[in-house]
Amino acid sequence: MIGYHARMSRLSSYLEDPVLKDMYAMIRGAGPIRPISLDITAKCNLSWTGCYYYAEGMVQVDARRDDEAFDALLAAEAERGTNFVTVVGGEPALVPGRLKKIYDRFKMNVATNGLIRIPTEGLEAMPLGIALWGNRRTDARLRADESRDLFSLALENYRDDPRAFFYYTVAPGHAHEIEAVVEEIVDNGNKVLFNYYSDVSDLGGELGYRQGFDAVRRAVDRMIERYPGMMYTTPYLNRVTTTGELAGEHWGYEVCTNLTIDNPINTERLGNGKPYNPHFRAINADFATTRRCCTGVARDCASCFDTWEHFSWIMINMRRHLGSADEFFDWLTTMFAFYVVNRLVDLEAGRELLAAAQARHAMPLPKARTA
Numbered sequence: 001m002i003g004y005h006a007r008m009s010r011l012s013s014y015l016e017d018p019v020l021k022d023m024y025a026m027i028r029g030a031g032p033i034r035p036i037s038l039d040i041t042a043k044c045n046l047s048w049t050g051c052y053y054y055a056e057g058m059v060q061v062d063a064r065r066d067d068e069a070f071d072a073l074l075a076a077e078a079e080r081g082t083n084f085v086t087v088v089g090g091e092p093a094l095v096p097g098r099l100k101k102i103y104d105r106f107k108m109n110v111a112t113n114g115l116i117r118i119p120t121e122g123l124e125a126m127p128l129g130i131a132l133w134g135n136r137r138t139d140a141r142l143r144a145d146e147s148r149d150l151f152s153l154a155l156e157n158y159r160d161d162p163r164a165f166f167y168y169t170v171a172p173g174h175a176h177e178i179e180a181v182v183e184e185i186v187d188n189g190n191k192v193l194f195n196y197y198s199d200v201s202d203l204g205g206e207l208g209y210r211q212g213f214d215a216v217r218r219a220v221d222r223m224i225e226r227y228p229g230m231m232y233t234t235p236y237l238n239r240v241t242t243t244g245e246l247a248g249e250h251w252g253y254e255v256c257t258n259l260t261i262d263n264p265i266n267t268e269r270l271g272n273g274k275p276y277n278p279h280f281r282a283i284n285a286d287f288a289t290t291r292r293c294c295t296g297v298a299r300d301c302a303s304c305f306d307t308w309e310h311f312s313w314i315m316i317n318m319r320r321h322l323g324s325a326d327e328f329f330d331w332l333t334t335m336f337a338f339y340v341v342n343r344l345v346d347l348e349a350g351r352e353l354l355a356a357a358q359a360r361h362a363m364p365l366p367k368a369r370t371a
Helices: 004-014 018-030 068-080 096-103 136-144 150-157 172-187 214-226 235-243 264-270 307-316 325-341 347-360
Strands: 035-039 084-088 107-112 128-132 164-170 191-196
Touching (some): 018 325, 018 347, 096 107, 136 150, 164 172, 164 214, 191 214, 214 235, 214 347, 235 307, 235 325, 325 347
Parallel strands (some): 084 107, 164 191
16 A cells, blocks of 8 residues: 555646546535435335345334434434435335435435425425336336336436436346436436346346346446436446456455444444444434444345445545556546535536546456356
8 A cells, every 4th residue: 555645646646637636626625425324214115026125124124103213313413423314215205204304404315216206395406316127117027016117107207307317226137228228218307327236035037146247337338428427327336336346355245335333233344454434324214223234134245236335335445546547537536426416516517527537438348246
């Protein structure tokens, strides 16, 4: 590992690039993130195949229906210094009053299934990640037993809504769907952030992560090239998430950075010398207990291809990306994409810079990630 003065010298030289300089200045202006993940309800209006919330029994948490404990939790987290909340569930759109309370107090983003439109009034700058798991046939099969066209409903609910991006989860065998799905989302006036199907129900076949994401990775890279500024991702994030490789380390629990800091299950991991977010907590819908991480209680971390977790893994490991200008470019543009999608920087100015970076950078394709 290079020393402090050498790091600062390299950083200064890399920031001579005007695009990177502007990105870095916007991130510094926004300040550091002190995040939590919060289930604001355990109720959901869907039961999904492969949804971690159902697969690991989180829906069975004794959720609080009154807001007394919820309000007390928000006050305690504000006092602790929390400034960013990832809102999950359950389905957050079922409790809009709680969304408003978080919005008025913290920076945030929301994971929603898109069936219920979250109102704009009073929530004008709330980032909304609309879940999507494939084209109409695939999405309906995985989320609604083919009984409803959820994709069309979500498109209608959020047409030309600047708050909305589709959080598009792609399975290894569904790379052929990506181009048409993305085209329809872009034509609807929305952006895209890709996620990768983890197959927590172990269905295998076209859904099984063990076959690798080579074809998906190539298709996502093509979408970044085709729609710069509309894809809230980078080739580097795409590569790291699908291969599980970052600067000589392999993805797993031992390196995951988004772990509840005061949950005893994580004590050994937090003491292993690997970096982690020193503020993070994943809080259940009882507003009292926590779980190991955002997306799991006891799942095998080899099955985790969650984009948010890999964003964090990259962002916290800045020092590992100072070895060359290309490595720094990958790190900074990926971190900047996180700040843009979550509106931590000015959205339009941020999208322009992100588009400029996406338009000039292409990553070589690596070996496939295996379990």
